[in-house]
Amino acid sequence: MSAEAPASPRGKLFAELPPPAGGEIFQTLFSHSRCRIERIVSHGHASAPGDWYDQDADEWVVLLSGEAVLLFADGEAVSLASGDWIAIPAHRRHRVESTSADAMWLAVHCSPGD
Amino acid sequence: MSAEAPASPRGKLFAELPPPAGGEIFQTLFSHSRCRIERIVSHGHASAPGDWYDQDADEWVVLLSGEAVLLFADGEAVSLASGDWIAIPAHRRHRVESTSADAMWLAVHCSPGD
Numbered sequence: 001m002s003a004e005a006p007a008s009p010r011g012k013l014f015a016e017l018p019p020p021a022g023g024e025i026f027q028t029l030f031s032h033s034r035c036r037i038e039r040i041v042s043h044g045h046a047s048a049p050g051d052w053y054d055q056d057a058d059e060w061v062v063l064l065s066g067e068a069v070l071l072f073a074d075g076e077a078v079s080l081a082s083g084d085w086i087a088i089p090a091h092r093r094h095r096v097e098s099t100s101a102d103a104m105w106l107a108v109h110c111s112p113g114d
Numbered sequence: 115m116s117a118e119a120p121a122s123p124r125g126k127l128f129a130e131l132p133p134p135a136g137g138e139i140f141q142t143l144f145s146h147s148r149c150r151i152e153r154i155v156s157h158g159h160a161s162a163p164g165d166w167y168d169q170d171a172d173e174w175v176v177l178l179s180g181e182a183v184l185l186f187a188d189g190e191a192v193s194l195a196s197g198d199w200i201a202i203p204a205h206r207r208h209r210v211e212s213t214s215a216d217a218m219w220l221a222v223h224c225s226p227g228d
Contacts, residue, residue: 007190007206013176014197030174030201032224034148037174060144060151062127062220064178076121083128087144092121106176108222110146 013064013106017041020101034111042068042103047095057109059088066103071095127178127220131155134215148225156182156217161209171223173202180217185209 011029018025024045030037036057047053052073062085070078070086073093078086088094090112125143132139138159144151150171161167166187176199184192184200187207192200202208204226 007188008186008192008200008202010192010198010200012197013199029199030222032149032172033226035146035222035224037222058146072122074121078122078124083126084124085127085143086122086124088122106220108144108149108151110149112147 013039014104017104024096036109038107038109040105040107042066042096042099042105044099044101044103045096046098052093052095054091054093055088055109056090057111058090059107059109061086061088061105061107064104064106066100068099068103068105069097071097127153128218131218138210150223152221152223154219154221156180156210156213156219158213158215158217159210160212166207166209168205168207169202169223170204171225172204173221173223175200175202175219175221178218178220180214182213182217182219183211185211 009030018041020043025041025043027039028036029039063080063082065082067082068080070080071094072078077097080086123144132155134157139155139157141153142150143153177194177196179196181196182194184194185208186192191211194200
């Protein structure tokens with residue numbers, strides 16, 4: 001038998017968490033032609049002052065543990081608790097204002113399509 | 115000012131759960147040109163005997179609460195606990211063999227792209 005890739009890659013979302021470190025830790029779980037799924041472990045991370053995400057892809061993100069506050073460049077602030085999701089259109093500038101030490105996100109990035 | 119859609123739709127994954135009912139309850143949370151995100155509440159649901167999912171889209175699915183067993187037509191059985199995710203390629207036939215009463219999934223369907 002020849003070696004081949006597993007038919008159905010799998011993993012554990014709540015396991016193998018990286019040790020606490022400065023900054024956010026991003027891990028791509030699944031990549032597709034137009035969508036990418038990643039786990040983000042925040043460990044109390046906040047964006048640097050004046051730093052804004054300005055993304056080419058639409059993003060759907062859910063906070064799976066902890067608490068966080070997102071701030072949008074238009075002034076809206078959104079407080080998130082575990083289970084809260086938000087869809088962020090491409091180029092809606094935003095930053096992570098604060099996160100709790102146990103904050104973990106699941107993000108789905110959807111590239112512009114036809 | 116004219117009425118307009120909220121810039122960032124949002125919701126709560128662990129709230130507004132449907133009451134226990136027979137079968138699975140699917141709710142689309144986010145739709146994009148090539149990806150669709152849905153919440154699936156299973157309430158102990160299993161596929162009917164002989165019933166197989168045969169999907170045109172690749173699926174990435176994570177079990178966010180409860181326990182479940184997926185069975186693939188090629189004979190592989192996969193037991194999932196909370197936080198376990200699996201990527202199921204399009205047309206890999208599978209069925210839900212069993213779920214616990216509190217089983218909830220988050221599924222991302224990615225259509226074939228270029």
